[in-house]
Amino acid sequence: MLCGENSVNNFVDNLGDISILFTSMSPAIVEFFQNGFNVTRFTKSIKNLDWKLGSTLSVIGTRTSAISEKDANF
């Protein structure tokens, strides 16, 4: 169902929808949440980033950026 071109928000309209998924968990839903992000050419272009050793995930906060605007618009 999910591919690199779409994400969770293509299937979920509001918190009510996602709450239904929370309460009716299944392997398919776990898979859905596991691959819920959209992968674009911009996200793929991230090559280097300040990284904490041992960290497996980093969330880029509001109004911050991981790549320069120039790179993003390229």
Add this chain to the structure above:
Amino acid sequence: MLEIDFIFANQEGHSKVGFRELIIALSKAPHESLFATELIIVLVEHFWDRYFKAIFFRCFIPFIIYFLLTIFYMSKFAVEGIAADAVWDLTFEFFARWIVVALTCYFAYFEVYVCFRDGLSYFTDIFNYLEWSSFFLNLYLVYSTCSVDPEEEGDRTTIRGLCAFAVVLMWLKAFYWMRIFTPTSFYVRLIVETLYDIRYFLILFVFILMTFANALLILSETRDDPLYTNYFSIAFINAVMNQYMLSLGEFDTENFKLDGADPLVWMVFIGTTFITQITFLNMLIAIMGDTFDRVSEVKEQSALVEKVRILADYVVVVKRESIERGDLSRFIVAITPKALGKDEAGTWEGTVTQLKKCIDTSMAQMKQQLNKRVGSVQGEVAAVNARLGSLDDKLNELHGSQQRLPSMEKIERSMRNILGEALNGVPYDGN
């Protein structure tokens, strides 16, 4: 990258929706495997800092003050009481009294909020009853400190008992607050899970204590000195208590030798030590070890569940996201390294999930290789088929050519005719 507009979208007619509602929905999620998924981890990471800071300063710090002041008030003023003419004096007790009352009401407000929010499900959680017991007990003890005469010994004994209970409840709440910090939330979780997992075993444990206690009670009947110590003035409970102490290794066998040293008493003693002390307590440790393994397996996940649940209780103190403050974001970008080093392996999913992933990856690789091999074999089979087809055509062609040739008999006859004519001038007649 994920667009998170759906978190702020209208829901069932409510326009004010945001991470607050998401936290509440997550806290009610029945399956904890949800907290190991990438989406939920990222969403929690996204709102955690803001919510943690708000709850830390608006709830945790007030709780520390409430906790310390209540413990001190119960231990010092409530136990001893204060004279009726000193109730309105501006002493430390006066200020402590009103701060305890104010903070009790402050924390009771959160419980009322959660009660209205959760409805009937609020009453299914035993910890909520403990919360309310603590609030009412604190208020009652503050009231009784001022109203009960310090010289009234009977009332003071009851108040002392209630103070001890109130203090235990306050310490239990301190345990509850330890869930908000990652290093301690795992242990709180472990304690709760362990107590939950041994619940059925405890029934059997009480049964085995009562089994030998009953035997001990009967064997004690004819003795001047009973075989157990008098703790509670009730023979059966004393016997059970004796068995409990024995299971912990507290032997009191002095009385066994008195009144004729009954061998049955020693048999009961041996039975108790072997079954209760050795077998049952080791089983208990084994169950606890099993729980530890299970909870450790998903350590990060359990810690996240605990943190989200405590956030959900006090989420009302956090301001909603707004564009003006700049905390209403539309997109989240989460980044993970392409390949992890051995020392950077993720701990979110636990060993079993990692094994599952490893097996899945190996299976996928094997499948890919198998597909490649099958593809090449299919190609070769197709080439062989094509060659066979051309050979078949050639054979058919040859077969057709053979049919067009005269038969060997005719050729032989023609040859003999030619030879006959050449040699004798007479055509060959076949003989």
